[in-house]
Amino acid sequence: VIAQGCHASVAVMQKYRDDERVKTYVDDINSMHKVVLETKNEASLLKMAENLKQNNIPYYLWTEQPENIPTCLATVPVVRSDLGDALKKCSLMR
Numbered sequence: 001v002i003a004q005g006c007h008a009s010v011a012v013m014q015k016y017r018d019d020e021r022v023k024t025y026v027d028d029i030n031s032m033h034k035v036v037l038e039t040k041n042e043a044s045l046l047k048m049a050e051n052l053k054q055n056n057i058p059y060y061l062w063t064e065q066p067e068n069i070p071t072c073l074a075t076v077p078v079v080r081s082d083l084g085d086a087l088k089k090c091s092l093m094r
Contacts, residue, residue, distance in 0.1 A: 037091065038090060045070055046070060051086040057083065
C-alpha cells in the first residue's frame with residue numbers, strides 16, 4: 001500500500017507539474033503536508049475518482065500491474081475546503 005501511494009503521489013505531481021498548486025507545494029519542501037485516507041473497496045475508490053473529476057480536482061488513479069487493479073489515487077495539493085464532498089466517505093488511515 002505504501003509503495004502504491006508513493007507511485008500515485010509522484011505520478012500526480014509529474015502529470016500536473018505546471019499546475020500552480022503543485023509549484024507552490026514543492027517550493028517549500030520543509031512544509032509539505034499529506035493526508036492519507038482510506039476507502040472500503042475498489043468500487044468506492046472509483047466513485048471517489050469520479051467525484052474528483054466532477055469537482056475538477058486533478059488526480060492520478062494508480063492501477064497496479066499486471067493485475068490491472070486500481071489501488072489508490074493521489075490529488076494535486078489542495079486545501080480541504082476546495083474538496084467539497086468529493087472525499088467525504090473516506091476516513092483517515094490509521
